[in-house]
Amino acid sequence: MTVLPRPHREDVLIAAAGLLGGVLLWALGLHTQGSDRGLSGSWVLLPVAAVSLMELVRRSAPRTALLVATLALVLDFFTLGSVATIAMFTDIVYAAVLYGSPSAARRIPWGTALTTVVVTVAAVSWLRSPEGLLLGVVAAAITIAPATTGVLVRNHRDAAEAAHLRAEQTALLAEMDRTQAVMAERARMARELHDMVANHLSAIAIHSTAALSLDDARTSKDALAVIRENSVAGLSEMRRLIGLLRDTGDDRRPAPAPTLGALDSLMEQARTNGASSGLTFTLQDRRGEGPALPAPVEMAAYRIVQESLTNALKHAPRGPVTVLLERTRRTLRVDVVSPYGDGPGPRAPGSGAGLVGMRERVALLDGAFEAGPVTADGADGASATGGANGTKMWRVRAELPVDEGGGTA
Numbered sequence: 001m002t003v004l005p006r007p008h009r010e011d012v013l014i015a016a017a018g019l020l021g022g023v024l025l026w027a028l029g030l031h032t033q034g035s036d037r038g039l040s041g042s043w044v045l046l047p048v049a050a051v052s053l054m055e056l057v058r059r060s061a062p063r064t065a066l067l068v069a070t071l072a073l074v075l076d077f078f079t080l081g082s083v084a085t086i087a088m089f090t091d092i093v094y095a096a097v098l099y100g101s102p103s104a105a106r107r108i109p110w111g112t113a114l115t116t117v118v119v120t121v122a123a124v125s126w127l128r129s130p131e132g133l134l135l136g137v138v139a140a141a142i143t144i145a146p147a148t149t150g151v152l153v154r155n156h157r158d159a160a161e162a163a164h165l166r167a168e169q170t171a172l173l174a175e176m177d178r179t180q181a182v183m184a185e186r187a188r189m190a191r192e193l194h195d196m197v198a199n200h201l202s203a204i205a206i207h208s209t210a211a212l213s214l215d216d217a218r219t220s221k222d223a224l225a226v227i228r229e230n231s232v233a234g235l236s237e238m239r240r241l242i243g244l245l246r247d248t249g250d251d252r253r254p255a256p257a258p259t260l261g262a263l264d265s266l267m268e269q270a271r272t273n274g275a276s277s278g279l280t281f282t283l284q285d286r287r288g289e290g291p292a293l294p295a296p297v298e299m300a301a302y303r304i305v306q307e308s309l310t311n312a313l314k315h316a317p318r319g320p321v322t323v324l325l326e327r328t329r330r331t332l333r334v335d336v337v338s339p340y341g342d343g344p345g346p347r348a349p350g351s352g353a354g355l356v357g358m359r360e361r362v363a364l365l366d367g368a369f370e371a372g373p374v375t376a377d378g379a380d381g382a383s384a385t386g387g388a389n390g391t392k393m394w395r396v397r398a399e400l401p402v403d404e405g406g407g408t409a
Helices: 009-028 041-056 063-078 083-099 101-125 132-142 143-212 217-246 262-275 295-315 353-364
Strands: 279-286 320-325 331-339 366-377 392-401
Touching: 009 041, 041 063, 041 083, 063 101, 083 132, 083 143, 101 132, 101 143, 101 279, 132 143, 132 320, 143 353, 143 366, 262 295, 262 320, 279 295, 295 320, 295 331, 295 353, 295 392, 320 392, 353 366, 353 392
Parallel strands: 279 320
Antiparallel strands: 320 331, 331 392, 366 392
16 A cells, blocks of 8 residues: 655645635635536535645645545636635645656646636627626636646756756765875885885995895995995985975976986996896897987886896896897887896895886876886797796887877876
């Protein structure tokens, strides 16, 4: 069994006021029609009670309320008539448009217009006088007017709800954009911090382990010298990054981003840090002459070489490490090949964040990146320079677009 919801408080007040008003008008003898009607006396209270009862369901069952109220209005025509019945009927027409379904809200105004025309034509034909037009005016006042008002109010309400929904969606999109921007900035800061400091900390970890494991004064002294050099450089990089983060917009300018012109000093630093591990480092720069590379490409290439050298210092066994730079009209290719496998001596722990950072840098430029073991004779789908045939090598390869449409903007 379907149970109607509890009537709204305003609907209860409207129903009570309409019913009391109808009873008061009847008690005072105020009617809308003469006493020659077929149903005289207290019959006028029946349509008043029926319409007031429908006021209770004007929101929850607007179609039913409109149907019953229309029948009550027809019945009221055969009684002495009451203004309360007509007033509550207009309110129910208004509520049927405002609270009814979208299809009902479209059909009811047209139905009221058609009803008004039929009533006007019928009244003029029956009375045979222009006074019949007054009935048409009355019919329009109690049907077309409330229906049109309901349409206007409903359209305004729908427009307000749509505007509120758009505002919520805009706020949600703004919050999503803010969250994504924060996450992207955190990822960028993490990449920069890792790339700047990991190289120095790896060298410190390797040489401190060597100093602790070898009982040789000269070796310990050399290791401590390297440790001090890398710790000072690492602290300098950390201070620079912290200064950038704390910069509030004064005249201080950030240090310039690293470029490929600094690869020589980077390779020299790697030779110093890797001397005790039996690693040798070679740079093959085949870029040739040409236009200057975009700044994002230079920085990404520098960081890829830097992180690859750091990984070689941490994980590679004794052997050659080769860095190859080659430029075409559309791309800059970076190849770093290092020995692969377990070797003697201390090793620094790794978390895999370096490979993730390199992959992210290349993806931001719409480039191609791959890293993994290969053989020096070209097995596993790629060749590696710097090792004997069949030797397992670890290769990092990145191709960065450098043309105008290559995604470097």
